[in-house]
Amino acid sequence: MAKDKVLMGTERRSMVINDEEKKRTAWHEAGHTVVGHLLPHHDPVHKVSIIPRGPALGVTMSLPKEDRLGYTRDWALDRIGMALAGRIAEELALGEMTTGAADDFRQATHLARSMVTEWGMSDKMGPLAYLEREESFLPFMPGPRRGEYSEKTACQIDEEVHSIVSKQYARVKELVQAHMDQLGAMAQALLERETLDAEEIIAVMDGQPLPERKRIEIPRYAEKARKGKDKRKSSLFTPRPREVPSGS
Amino acid sequence: MAKDKVLMGTERRSMVINDEEKKRTAWHEAGHTVVGHLLPHHDPVHKVSIIPRGPALGVTMSLPKEDRLGYTRDWALDRIGMALAGRIAEELALGEMTTGAADDFRQATHLARSMVTEWGMSDKMGPLAYLEREESFLPFMPGPRRGEYSEKTACQIDEEVHSIVSKQYARVKELVQAHMDQLGAMAQALLERETLDAEEIIAVMDGQPLPERKRIEIPRYAEKARKGKDKRKSSLFTPRPREVPSGS
Amino acid sequence: MAKDKVLMGTERRSMVINDEEKKRTAWHEAGHTVVGHLLPHHDPVHKVSIIPRGPALGVTMSLPKEDRLGYTRDWALDRIGMALAGRIAEELALGEMTTGAADDFRQATHLARSMVTEWGMSDKMGPLAYLEREESFLPFMPGPRRGEYSEKTACQIDEEVHSIVSKQYARVKELVQAHMDQLGAMAQALLERETLDAEEIIAVMDGQPLPERKRIEIPRYAEKARKGKDKRKSSLFTPRPREVPSGS
Amino acid sequence: MAKDKVLMGTERRSMVINDEEKKRTAWHEAGHTVVGHLLPHHDPVHKVSIIPRGPALGVTMSLPKEDRLGYTRDWALDRIGMALAGRIAEELALGEMTTGAADDFRQATHLARSMVTEWGMSDKMGPLAYLEREESFLPFMPGPRRGEYSEKTACQIDEEVHSIVSKQYARVKELVQAHMDQLGAMAQALLERETLDAEEIIAVMDGQPLPERKRIEIPRYAEKARKGKDKRKSSLFTPRPREVPSGS
Amino acid sequence: MAKDKVLMGTERRSMVINDEEKKRTAWHEAGHTVVGHLLPHHDPVHKVSIIPRGPALGVTMSLPKEDRLGYTRDWALDRIGMALAGRIAEELALGEMTTGAADDFRQATHLARSMVTEWGMSDKMGPLAYLEREESFLPFMPGPRRGEYSEKTACQIDEEVHSIVSKQYARVKELVQAHMDQLGAMAQALLERETLDAEEIIAVMDGQPLPERKRIEIPRYAEKARKGKDKRKSSLFTPRPREVPSGS
């Protein structure tokens, strides 16, 4: 659909990817998709694809049921867990770690840090704001970023952030281990069809055969016109970038 | 009233908010309002609304009885407590934490930090000034912000700030627990009328039925003219911003 | 007198101050005045006023007996004590702490820090210079301010500064407690006359009735001409600024 | 071949190198080559040369079997090991350490640091991102680079990086000790022929005589035209720069 | 003499100094002079004056016997001791500490720091250079000054610097206590004549009566012409600046 093109980026079908990479990407995205589907407070997974888009080798897209203005602690934890699911799937299924999860870790860490320092969601740090950027009113002079708190506080924040991410990693690893069948089926479906929509994802999760593909539809003008009204913020979680070690 | 429009921002009635968000905002603002009303040294709550204004989903506005030129320690503590009341109400009534209290925490922390570092209101730190910004006379070069004291002092300041905010959190949580009926009534009234004025707030607190609404009055010219004379500094406490996790 | 206008700033009689603020300011300035009068090495208090001037709600002005080119350790300690006296008077008389003493703390801390880091007046730190600003020869690049000494040294400096200010606080608190009658009389006299000159201050301290007020004299040309010769550096201690919590 | 000229830089045959330097370079590059050949997850060594190119005295070039979009943990560890092999060969064969391995250490350290801080490949640090550069959106004001984590975290990262590199050093040292014959043969072959291609390298490793040299072929136009299609990213590992102590 | 005018600054005889200040300055400069005369490796004291010059209330000037191109450890220690002698004299004779010694401390500390960090004169720190400014090649960007060594090293440097200055303080205090008579005579002579030359200083030290004053001589042209040849670097030690507490 045209909307997906806008949200997910244009496909780069010309890009040559070898089979090993493709397989790895399929398991990685299958991890995000299965976990995103299973976690109770996560937004539903709307689409998943292993066709390269921009710098990403694959993408899993979730879409909130309705416009959201605030986020709960449960949502944040599930979202961290979902971000870690790609790496976990690769580890469990292929027994290897790759550089492809770097962006997932960045997102998970950033979210956990916001929970601790901005949203008062860590018991240890309490309902305080630990601001790193308050003084950034000067557009061209951000100033030292850690002026507001001591090294000891910085250390406690690090421990809390580490603790939150580690707990979600353990929780989601258990979850994936309990759903290896569905994970395998999802990866298989992705290798077959390259892109799965919500209906197909649900079918895989339910152990149903994949529904037959409809023909590609050219979006009609009426559909395009609707686009303006339908601007729910979708979450392009974990585009899997073509990470190249900077040392090479 | 026209003055409120100036102080609170223009309402954004076109913004679509789902029922869950609206309910959450009602409990959040009810928390601020009930606690602001109960705390002995807080300025009276003048108005509360769950109609979005600018980036805020709701707003509780208090107004000092008369122009104020200095602030007491008791006032500062109550104000910190009032800032934390939105989160406390959400937790106690809905059993969840959301990102919506981030700005409240920023204000509470900032106030507690000023008590400790500028106003000599912490016994441990004593009647000293712990200046972070003294050297900022250069408009485009603020310089490192923590040049005036050691890491150990920074750590003690952090502990005092944490201690002040935590104590107010505990105190206000008890207060809210003791007034769950009034909190529920206030949230209910907000969901019904969306905006409550001082008279309506007092009625809810006293367990009285809400006074009937007068028609909306177009402010007459005479009223506008009075505006210039009536410039007491109102406190738009805890506008509840439409916080979006920066990681999404 | 015209000289006072230059030294203390123009009065802002149009500013409306409520009675509570006025009372608080009277006790605050009375604290500075009584202590400034009693401390043996402090410059004599020349004038005290609770008429707002610029951002200050009140002002106590002392004037050295003659031009001074260096300062003794005793003078510095008394001056720190005098700076703390405003807060102490408020605490003892009204049982409350306000934000109004922020500038006093800044001055006391700054003076204590100079004693320790520049003037060799701390036994522990010895006759050394602990320079924070030596490298600031570049007008637009002050550089990190603490390049000259280690964190451990910074910590020792902090402890000495804290110790000096705390000792003066304790000493002056005792002094004020022993002179509560004179403090009360001074506050009362200030509420009556709003401004007291040296003669009136001495009368209050001696338990004498206030001398009758002379009429306001327009300074004659001859007096203005003398102004150029009479430039002893007066100390406008503790202008009490209209401090507004930055969080509101 | 023309492609190699592009990848490896133009030879500087005019540069005079004494025999001791040449011998040392031969052992150094032989170390890289033998280890790069033996480590199971390393890209095959495509060519090795001790003819100076740009600032490098020698160069070992490896080329992945096919285009690679992500990298595994095993690959990263082998690559670190391969980078260290030059120094190890010099130590074992010549009993001396030289400045020539400085760039190898830089690459190995950088890679190990990325494993720990970006790719979630350290158990101790977990699947988190430890970002040093996030705030660098301002092109001319990178700001302090370590704003995101505490000193304690920085210390743990250092320990993990040190541990990764040290383990690879020990592993590769053992590997080289077990293949001293092949190392010697490779160094000898390099001193004879100065440049070895993949076929020759394999012959040395297999204990076979060096295949006879073909004549130098002028690349035909057809070959040049193919160049555009053949852009696999080759790894010019460990160019051995002409390091000059900056103190001289 | 005209040379002295160049070296010491023009006298400011118009400046009014009260008797107490004058007395204090006399003792202060007498301390420098007596100690500078007694310490075996110090340059001879050439002149001492309590007539204000520029910002200084007094000045003691020493002149090396011949051009000096390097300095010994003994010279550096004596010079630190001489710098501290002004404060010591004030303390012993008048029983008070003043702000007037701030510049002396700056010089003593700076010299001790150079001994430790640049000249290899501390056994503990060894013959190393602890550079704070090496990177300052960019005229407008000095960069953080402490990039070259760790906090622990910075702490050790501080301890060594503190130790050097403290030992000299103790040594010179003993020296002054053993020469209180000469100190008193020197102060008295200064109060009488305001300026003493080398001959007069020696007379005071030897307990001789002050030689009678010659008339002031207008320097002849021949004398002025000699000025160019006589450029030994004199040391204007311890100009006693009119220090004003920056908090006033």
Next chain:
Amino acid sequence: MAKDKVLMGTERRSMVINDEEKKRTAWHEAGHTVVGHLLPHHDPVHKVSIIPRGPALGVTMSLPKEDRLGYTRDWALDRIGMALAGRIAEELALGEMTTGAADDFRQATHLARSMVTEWGMSDKMGPLAYLEREESFLPFMPGPRRGEYSEKTACQIDEEVHSIVSKQYARVKELVQAHMDQLGAMAQALLERETLDAEEIIAVMDGQPLPERKRIEIPRYAEKARKGKDKRKSSLFTPRPREVPSGS
């Protein structure tokens, strides 16, 4: 020779140096020369002079036997030892420390630091790169120099650097003590002839009489033409600058 003029700077025979300075410089340069001659991995000393050149009072020049492209650990240690030999000679022969060795210490420290942080020559720090300057790609914004490692690592580096320099100091002190006769002869020869060439240096070391001086030869054109071919990098070790304490 003309080449020496280029390498060592033009002599400043007009500069007046007193006998004590001259003697001290002779011993200092004799220290460098004797030790440079004795240390097995040091480049041969080509010339030594106590005629001031630019800011240096003396200079010892060594020249590698042939062009060098890399440096061994042994060479680096000897070079550090040679740099320290000037101070050691002054201490042993004259019993005093002077400021004249500051630049030697800078060079020794810099070299030891490179061994530890760049060249993997410290067992404790291992074959890693501890980069301080990696981010310096911005010509006008070098950024904080220590972003790459923790305080604990910085401390370990400092200890290793201190240990390397201290060991060389002890080693070279022993060496000089064992060759005091040669040191004395070298100093004496320098005081006599002011400049010694390689032949003369060897004669002194061998206890032979100084070869008779040839007349000064004007370099012929043929000699000048050869200059372009003879560009081995000579090491102007330890120019002894006319260090002036910055506090004077």
